[in-house]
Amino acid sequence: MSADTPKNKDQVPDAARPAPPVGSPPPPETEGREEAGVDGIGQVTPGMAEKQAEGAKAVGRAAVAKTETATEHFFADFDETELGDVDALDESVPPSSMWRDAWRKLRRQPLFTISALLIVLVLAVALFPGWFSQANMNACSLADSLKGPQAGHPLGFDKQGCDIYARVIHGARPSVLVGILTTLTVVVLGGAIGALAGYYGRWLDAVLSRLGDVFFAIPVVLAAIVFLQSMRDRAGVVGVVAVLAAFGWPQMARITRGAVLAIRDSDFVTAARALGVSRGKILWRHVMPNAASPMIVTATVSLGTYIVAEATLSFLGLGLPLTMRSWGWQIGDAKTYLREAPELLFWPASALAITVLAFIMLGDALRDALDPKARG
Amino acid sequence: MTAQPLLSIRDLEVVFRSRTSTVSAVRGASLDLYAGHSLAIVGESGSGKSTTAHAVIGLLPGGGRVTGGSIRFDGQELVGAPASRLVALRGSGIGLVPQDPMSNLNPVYRVGAQIRESLRANNVDVSRSTYRALLELTHETDLADTPAARLYLSSDGRRDLLAALSERGVDVESLADRLVVGFTTRLEVQSLLRQLGLQDAAALAERYVVGASATDRVAGLLAEAGLADAARRARQYPHEFSGGMRQRALIAMALAARPKLLIADEPTSALDVTVQRQILDHLGLLTRELDTALLFITHDLGLAAERAEQLVVMYKGRVVESGPSLEILTNPRHPYTKRLVQAAPSLASRRIQQAKDQGEEAAVIAVSGGEGLVKAPDLLEVRGVSKVFQLRGSRPWDRTDFTAVDDVSLTVARGSTAALVGESGSGKSTVANMVLSLLEPTKGTIVFDGVDTASLSRHELFDFRSRVQPVFQDPYGSLDPMFSIFRIIEEPLRTHRVGGRAAREARVRELLDQVALPASTMRRYPNELSGGQRQRVAVARALALQPQLVVLDEAVSALDVLVQAQVLELLGRLQRELSLTYLFITHDLAVVRQMADQVYVMEKGRVVEQGPTDRVFEEPLEEYTKALLAAIPGSSINLHPRGH
């Protein structure tokens, strides 16, 4: 070992050391310190100004160190750790986009597999109910009232003698239709308003945010009841979707606004501005794709909640016309016979719950895949 | 003498397991640290330096596990030790000063409360009543021993003592500063009073120094860490502290229970250089004073050598070289260490200086190609530019003006590099944004290639954008994660309608080649690239439209040393080949030395010093510049101790 260590220590420059900050502890007397010993707690600590005179001691300690801790100059075998080129790109790994990464993460999640299969099944039932049930759900005969399962009628009959299985199968379409249409409307409306508010800011943000607050302040179901009651039977699918979307968009707008705000000031947006890309194009090409993740997650979960909302309205006898007997209507119909035949309520309620659960699970799986931070 | 090391790590193996992969973070690392000594682990990100430190204190982040080897601290084996033993050791045996002062204090508690927690957790009870009781119990009279020596001055005691002294006609002015609540002990008070010639010094000290409350002691600890106005500061919340103040609070916290070993994990890398220097000086002082061993983790070789007696160089989880600091610096043996020594900007700048001192030609070492071009006509001229932001106050009509940039003038000659140097908040990035015409100056003009940029029409501004391009600091934020590398580099071409599809693709290939990336990179996405690779992509994007001026806003600050050197070299080569002009914005003077022809030093919105790089480095005129220069890590190291 060379004599460099103490020398080095010695050279920590006193001259280069800035003056002690204001209020730093004063230099207490040496005597006190020496006596105090080096015992753990609360020992005397001289101030640092005194350290200017401390050099000698430090050298002394380093000198002791030399004998005590004669550290060898060690170096590893050169070939033990091969030195690659600095910062070389590993071309052996196949390229992959964010979306592809997310897809890979998604596929590994059982939650995603289960929910995706369920959703495919529900969509199939909604699109092609004929594949699943040949029975005519309107061919009811009071003679079959509350009869149990039999060949061709796996779930038996309800009070009016209608085939329960057929009705549950045919109940899928209106529920899913309302859910999907409402979600699409909300994404377009809420997404656009939220994006404009977040991106352009200032007075536009203030106006749009207050507008959102106005619609947010009235509970969706309450507003829908008032609206649909006024409309009587003229509402139809469009009316239900319209009122749910009209009072549902503020949530999507808030999510979008937050995401856009977070991206608006990022360096890649500034870089695009410095390239001369127009504001509108930046919003569309750079900001929105990056804000998409939270929007997709919110949309998936709210699809489930809109199906619930539709069911609630139908249950109250308000939503869709009677020709579309959605699950909500069926549950409302079954409640009268709750005590004598709870299974009447069980089947449509289960179909509804499983459908909604599937969308909520999908939303969760998407959140995990799209937002690495949420994984923790 | 055959002392046992305080900390002895042997063949340490640390593995990180996630659901999909297993990564070896530390592979067979060994080191020894003796009591009261200092050792620095140096390495780039991913080298395993922080992981090693965290393994010592048993705080590996989720998924990390020690799979082999041993860590002995003070005679105890820590690998496989029960959690309770680690809890007992933390704070009182081993303290930690973490990396990022911004996120390491709990935002919802007052700073003082968080320091008090340190005392409580380690049973360092400083409350007055306890000491009183203890004193009475033991009938302690000998001041030099045990409890009495640890009695601190309380705020009440200080007030009463000063009152009593001034009643007796003693000049208390000079004394007041030296009586620090919760810091100055009975013994110290006694000797201070004796110095003043007071006969009854012992009696006075005994009467007025009766132990401080925990609150006073917390203030004392903060004062010890170098925080001014400590008692008031202790009642504040972390968000009311600056970065440097927070780091001081964290130091006070780590040292509160007087640990034998202090682990400092890049304690100042998030701070401004001048603050960094102050804090490291103070930390060094305290650890030497308290005889605390220091395990220092850093990526900066110069800093490590300056602050520690021993160095351990880690690379890809292995220790590649270790030994006395200066020995390693002057005589590196492992090829990796050699690279590191070669690349460290602090050392490179030092080398230029020493070469100059010895009459060598600096240009041989300097990266910049700007030599001799200084007299070329100016491409950019900033004339008396100011930028004032309006800040909202608490009441609706309250508006305060904040002058971010104050009457700044600078010129950049064609083909040269001008550096704008300053610490955070100096206004340097605001100047950059005004030069880029992303921000309108409140006052003054910016003339680019003879034309005032404020007078540009929409169309001319669009054209201007193709001639002035930025490269930003954060390699993770400056590329759109949704765009492929091809789309990123193609975007300027498409926006400015340059060439057809095939021509654009050829141009992207050419640009990738210029920044030394394989053509296959263009099918990839930013998240697949390292920081340095992303920054090279950002350079390629900036060069796509063949600009004349490139504004490099802290473009290499976030990169590891070797990668930084590589990008700097790339920038130098591109400047020579394409005769580019650079406006180089940075807080890092060491890098400036390698890059710039002309230096402008900014402080609080103003240019305080300007001149040719060599002049500014050799004969700085302003105090601030001198402080900045002194703060370059490693500036004190003699690289050629034995001459040539």
Next chain:
Amino acid sequence: MGWYVGRRLAQMVPVFLGATLLIYTMVFLLPGDPVKAMFGERPVNEAILERIRSEYNLDQPFIVQYGLYLKGVLTGDLGTSFSGRPVAEVVQQAYPVTVKLALMALVIEAVIGVVVGVFAGLRRGKLFDSTALVLSMALIAVPTFVMGFLLQLLLGVKLGWLPTTVGGNQSIKALLMPALVLASVSMAYVMRLTRTSVAENATADYVRTATAKGLGRRAVVRRHILRNSLIPVVTFLGADLGTLMGGAIVTEGIFNIPGVGNTVFQAITRGDGPTVVSMVTILVVVFIMSNLLVDLLYAALDPRIRLVR
């Protein structure tokens, strides 16, 4: 602080005006004659209709009607329902039970949601966490009315522990089941929010620093993880009070509770516009105020939120 509250209140004025105008429009401007609807299918003398219309200002232009209504609300006059009863009286009768129900639901969701959420968040990825997560999703997926029937059937009919309907008996025991039903969805959200928040905070730097100080695991969890994690949860709960009160329509219907939801629903089906508008206006005010409360709460809990700006 004062200025902050002032600014927030100023922001609420347009929201209040907008929301009342919106609800007023939906009740009085949409097709259908509310006065005619009062009489159902019975034939009525046109002169009587005219008299009633003028009594309720319905012969005025729409915006004047709204203005008169607003003036009434601001002077404390909620108007008269079509049945002739002062709306204020209806409000007095309906609100107490709904407030009680909402508060009970709030307590239930806070206690269960937070406790489960904390344990799930601390044991992220373990069996308890996965189970709690799936259960929370199920709670959100099962509609309130189905949940209501299930509990009625199980706790009321099969086990006989709790009364199936409330009616006039508004004791805590009678309201327990509806409160559970009302709380179920929010409980799931509280649990999920707590879980995410705890899991996120558990990996925060300051938690590691607290551990490095030598604090034991329990102290770290209690002082650092919980305190910080509960900030968003508490604010969610504050905002949820308004939502619970406005969202009790279905629950009150199932359990036959004479509260706001039931009254509003019946008023809607009867076409009793004045009652609907006034009841909803109060709900809107409650909603807005609970959001203000949340902002203040947030500022009180998190010292970083400066109350300026």
